[in-house]
Amino acid sequence: MADTAVPAPAPSLLTRTRLRMPWLVVLAVAWIVLMVLTAIFADWLRPHDITRMNLSVRLAPLGTPGHWLGTDELGRDVLSRLIQSIRVSLVIAFGSTILSAAFGTTLGFLAAQFRGWVEHLVMALADFQAALPFMIMSLAVLAFFGSSMVLLVCLMGFYGWERYARIARGLAISASAQGYAAAVVQLGAKPSRVYLRHILPNVASTLIVSTTLTFPEIILMESGLSFLGLGVQPPESSLGNMVGFGREYLTRAPWIMLAPSAVIVMTTLSISLLGDWLRDRLDPTIR
Amino acid sequence: MLRFTLAKIARAGLTILLVMTFAFIVLRMSGDPAQVLLGPDAPQDAVDAFRERWGLNDPLWQQYLAYLQQILNFDFGISMRDQSPAIDLVLERVPATLAITVPALILKVCIGIPAGVYAALHRDSIADRGVIMMSIFGFTIPSFVLALVLVLVFAVTLDWLPSGGQDTWRHAILPIATLSIGGIGILARFSRSAMIEVLGQPYIRTAMAKGLPWREVVWKHALPNAAIPIITLVGFMVGALIAGAVVVESIFSWPGVGRLIVVSVSNRDLAVVQCLLLVIAASMVLANLCVDFAYGLLDPRLRQKRTQ
Amino acid sequence: MSPLLEARGLVQQYTSGKSLFGKPDIVRAVDGIDLTVTRGEVLGIVGESGSGKSTLGRMLLGLETPFSGEVLYHGQPMPAPRTEQWRRLRAQMQLIFQDPLAALDRRMTIAAQIAEPLEIHGLAKGAEVTDRVAALMARVGLRRDQADRYPHELSGGQRQRVVIARALATNPGFLVCDEPVSALDVSIQAQVVNLLRDLQEQDGLTMVFISHDLKVVRNICDRVAVMYLGRVVEEAPSDSIFAEPRHPYTQALVSSIPLAGQGLEGRIILRGEPPNPAARPSGCAFHPRCRFADASCTVQVPPLENHGGRLAACLKLPRAPRLAA
Numbered sequence: 001m002a003d004t005a006v007p008a009p010a011p012s013l014l015t016r017t018r019l020r021m022p023w024l025v026v027l028a029v030a031w032i033v034l035m036v037l038t039a040i041f042a043d044w045l046r047p048h049d050i051t052r053m054n055l056s057v058r059l060a061p062l063g064t065p066g067h068w069l070g071t072d073e074l075g076r077d078v079l080s081r082l083i084q085s086i087r088v089s090l091v092i093a094f095g096s097t098i099l100s101a102a103f104g105t106t107l108g109f110l111a112a113q114f115r116g117w118v119e120h121l122v123m124a125l126a127d128f129q130a131a132l133p134f135m136i137m138s139l140a141v142l143a144f145f146g147s148s149m150v151l152l153v154c155l156m157g158f159y160g161w162e163r164y165a166r167i168a169r170g171l172a173i174s175a176s177a178q179g180y181a182a183a184v185v186q187l188g189a190k191p192s193r194v195y196l197r198h199i200l201p202n203v204a205s206t207l208i209v210s211t212t213l214t215f216p217e218i219i220l221m222e223s224g225l226s227f228l229g230l231g232v233q234p235p236e237s238s239l240g241n242m243v244g245f246g247r248e249y250l251t252r253a254p255w256i257m258l259a260p261s262a263v264i265v266m267t268t269l270s271i272s273l274l275g276d277w278l279r280d281r282l283d284p285t286i287r
Numbered sequence: 288m289l290r291f292t293l294a295k296i297a298r299a300g301l302t303i304l305l306v307m308t309f310a311f312i313v314l315r316m317s318g319d320p321a322q323v324l325l326g327p328d329a330p331q332d333a334v335d336a337f338r339e340r341w342g343l344n345d346p347l348w349q350q351y352l353a354y355l356q357q358i359l360n361f362d363f364g365i366s367m368r369d370q371s372p373a374i375d376l377v378l379e380r381v382p383a384t385l386a387i388t389v390p391a392l393i394l395k396v397c398i399g400i401p402a403g404v405y406a407a408l409h410r411d412s413i414a415d416r417g418v419i420m421m422s423i424f425g426f427t428i429p430s431f432v433l434a435l436v437l438v439l440v441f442a443v444t445l446d447w448l449p450s451g452g453q454d455t456w457r458h459a460i461l462p463i464a465t466l467s468i469g470g471i472g473i474l475a476r477f478s479r480s481a482m483i484e485v486l487g488q489p490y491i492r493t494a495m496a497k498g499l500p501w502r503e504v505v506w507k508h509a510l511p512n513a514a515i516p517i518i519t520l521v522g523f524m525v526g527a528l529i530a531g532a533v534v535v536e537s538i539f540s541w542p543g544v545g546r547l548i549v550v551s552v553s554n555r556d557l558a559v560v561q562c563l564l565l566v567i568a569a570s571m572v573l574a575n576l577c578v579d580f581a582y583g584l585l586d587p588r589l590r591q592k593r594t595q
Numbered sequence: 596m597s598p599l600l601e602a603r604g605l606v607q608q609y610t611s612g613k614s615l616f617g618k619p620d621i622v623r624a625v626d627g628i629d630l631t632v633t634r635g636e637v638l639g640i641v642g643e644s645g646s647g648k649s650t651l652g653r654m655l656l657g658l659e660t661p662f663s664g665e666v667l668y669h670g671q672p673m674p675a676p677r678t679e680q681w682r683r684l685r686a687q688m689q690l691i692f693q694d695p696l697a698a699l700d701r702r703m704t705i706a707a708q709i710a711e712p713l714e715i716h717g718l719a720k721g722a723e724v725t726d727r728v729a730a731l732m733a734r735v736g737l738r739r740d741q742a743d744r745y746p747h748e749l750s751g752g753q754r755q756r757v758v759i760a761r762a763l764a765t766n767p768g769f770l771v772c773d774e775p776v777s778a779l780d781v782s783i784q785a786q787v788v789n790l791l792r793d794l795q796e797q798d799g800l801t802m803v804f805i806s807h808d809l810k811v812v813r814n815i816c817d818r819v820a821v822m823y824l825g826r827v828v829e830e831a832p833s834d835s836i837f838a839e840p841r842h843p844y845t846q847a848l849v850s851s852i853p854l855a856g857q858g859l860e861g862r863i864i865l866r867g868e869p870p871n872p873a874a875r876p877s878g879c880a881f882h883p884r885c886r887f888a889d890a891s892c893t894v895q896v897p898p899l900e901n902h903g904g905r906l907a908a909c910l911k912l913p914r915a916p917r918l919a920a
Contacts, residue, residue: 131306131571131572132306133527136563139548140313143555180700186658186685187685188682188683188712188715189715201700220429223431224429224430224431247431250435250438250443261429261435265424269423269427272423273423
């Protein structure tokens with residue numbers, strides 16, 4: 001079977017691991033840490049309130065004292081809005097990634113445990129998910145239900161679950177077929193113990209590496225939807241809707257759009273670089 | 288072989304049915320199209336007449352059955368906004384979308400795959416690193432950012448190309464560039480890793496050990512085997528030809544399917560949205576089906592298994 | 596001596612390679628086996644790969660439900676796998692695996708793994724767990740300081756000792772060892788077999804010892820059953836089966852054991868294909884490779900019959916020449 005992977009990274013791989021990270025990966029990690037800290041401490045970092053308008057300094061350029069990243073068409077501070085947007089976008093992306101990973105892994109384990117029709121159902125759903133025009137469906141759902149943070153997180157949480165389900169199922173089946181999991185079942189352990197204490201820790205590294213694939217895609221998806229005006233709604237702001245609104249002032253004030261764009265690109269780039277590095281080092285079996 | 292074919296087709300049909308059901312339930316559950324289209328101030332009798340006319344008063348399952356029956360008769364409903372058949376509205380937009388997505392796909396395939404293969408064959412060279420960097424940039428930059436940067440540079444600053452519209456072929460350049468750059472990166476990276484994986488296989492070492500010229504090893508042994516995963520991805524891109532340009536079409540005001548999606552979704556034009564979903568899902572499923580059959584032709588192992 | 600475990604008419608079959616046109620191939624891995632294991636004895640099961648010996652072992656433990664037939668433990672039928680009752684019964688019967696590295700969780704220390712059965716069955720708490728683990732480790736000859744090691748930090752023999760310690764943690768009454776030493780270096784094999792024998796003698800453990808290697812079985816077993824293509828062809832006390840094998844297949848196996856100071860003369864070389872359960876020959880399954888086979892062997896299935904204190908299944912047996920021991 002194509003999707004049954006090697007149970008766990010062999011220790012020999014770890015010894016081959018170069019412990020020294022390449023400088024690019026160090027930079028990527030630094031950027032991710034910076035973004036996470038920004039999201040956590042957004043309330044303290046923001047120099048201005050994100051909705052406070054100051055019509056006397058509309059479209060102030062970069063480097064204006066007090067508004068280092070300039071102001072937008074209503075005189076709102078771009079830096080403050082950017083910090084808040086980072087928080088909103090990261091919360092959505094983290095929330096959705098965790099939902100998607102938890103949902104997919106659970107379904108994958110259920111498929112591996114019960115086999116039979118449960119497995120067929122899960123795999124059919126996974127095929128269905130993969131064939132789904134997800135962006136279009138999301139557009140429709142958001143337009144018809146009206147956008148809210150919770151709906152957005154839940155919706156994005158359905159993105160990419162089939163990847164986790166396939167990996168979790170494959171690894172759990174191969175673990176129960178010959179290895180440590182069969183041994184523990186044979187000791188009399190309940191399925192909950194087998195899956196939570198044995199299989200999950202063993203497949204965690206593979207799943208974590210997969211999240212580095214899904215996470216940037218979710219950021220891109222959320223910002224795309226927000227850009228089209230269907231994701232995060234004003235007065236809240238996310239990176240995508242900042243770009244969307246900044247688009248109107250592309251010629252007169254490109255910084256409104258460029259600052260959040262740069263953050264999106266840097267963040268997805270950093271996570272991809274880190275994910276690539278982790279995958280090469282820990283688990284070369286997934287692409 | 289016949290059984291395999293029938294099973295695949297049945298599964299494809301089921302997927303489309305699921306998409307339609309899902310869409311139907313979500314769209315009908317989410318609000319009253321009568322209110323949206325007629326506005327909150329519409330007189331009650333106008334609303335009632337509207338609901339009566341579009342069958343919105345029937346129970347949901349009746350609406351659903353009626354809808355399925357319509358689809359089987361190739362009747363996709365009538366746009367609530369301008370009274371024309373939904374399928375016509377959708378189909379008249381398809382050529383415009385294909386006019387930018389097909390050239391973009393050709394560029395992706397013609398640049399992405401050779402770049403990836405070249406990088407795999409010259410691993411760790413400067414060209415390889417360049418391809419990796421370009422490809423990582425290619426798929427981490429969101430299409431709307433790329434589009435706006437291209438507009439900023441080529442339309443606003445340099446004033447070489449128009450920033451939107453569909454009047455001349457020059458209008459298509461920026462949309463095509465936006466669509467292809469990301470895809471080239473994805474395809475290059477994917478081809479590279481598929482090729483590297485194949486090159487590490489024992490049969491390649493065997494072929495080299497028996498003294499075959501390198502060129503022949505690559506063309507006869509490595510490429511056909513690396514082609515299988517690459518074909519999957521290309522098939523996926525073919526499936527996305529119709530639906531993959533929503534953001535780009537919005538930015539460049541390109542009157543294709545993507546624009547229609549955004550407009551009809553925000554107008555809550557049920558018939559058009561459902562018709563769009565059906566057409567898009569069908570095109571994706573059809574492309575997957577073609578990939579599945581292409582496997583059979585490419586991979587003798589699968590071919591044999593099926594004829595046994 | 597009362598029977599601890601009884602197997603009656605065990606059959607296990609698998610459907611494999613389901614072809615597209617819906618004609619599944621049925622493979623009989625175990626084809627009608629009756630066995631009795633008495634308390635405190637070590638029963639050896641010997642056969643080539645594909646003879647169904649591992650499947651038999653798994654059915655004796657209740658890890659697989661037989662296609663037909665039944666296994667009685669203490670006179671009670673085996674509960675269905677993965678039920679609550681079945682899980683409780685695991686404390687009484689344990690399996691020792693062929694590949695200890697695969698059977699151990701590489702992300703847990705060996706002490707934690709030896710403690711698992713105690714936790715699962717609620718047999719010990721807190722400091723008691725630590726004490727019992729330390730005692731178990733001492734019994735199987737592991738050093739105290741190895742408790743916090745991970746499986747890949749140990750040698751193959753040490754890993755198998757961990758597996759044995761884990762299997763013994765609940766004081767089981769019945770142990771199945773499925774090729775417990777065949778994955779180990781030859782130099783380590785004797786140590787592990789001796790350990791198993793010592794443990795068996797100390798506790799009066801009842802054991803089923805599965806192996807393809809007669810030398811190993813000879814060392815530890817009281818009684819031996821020889822399997823060929825899912826059936827027992829000969830069953831006898833260990834001493835007599837090695838001294839005087841009766842079934843032609845057993846004779847070939849026994850004659851292949853190298854003896855110090857003896858040449859290779861007298862060795863019976865088996866002809867033909869190794870046994871393939873997917874293509875079972877008619878009549879006596881062994882006839883294509885048997886030196887004594889004639890036309891009747893190709894049609895008649897020989898029953899397992901008593902021949903002077905031992906069981907053997909061969910039509911030619913009354914006339915078959917005895918192998919000079």
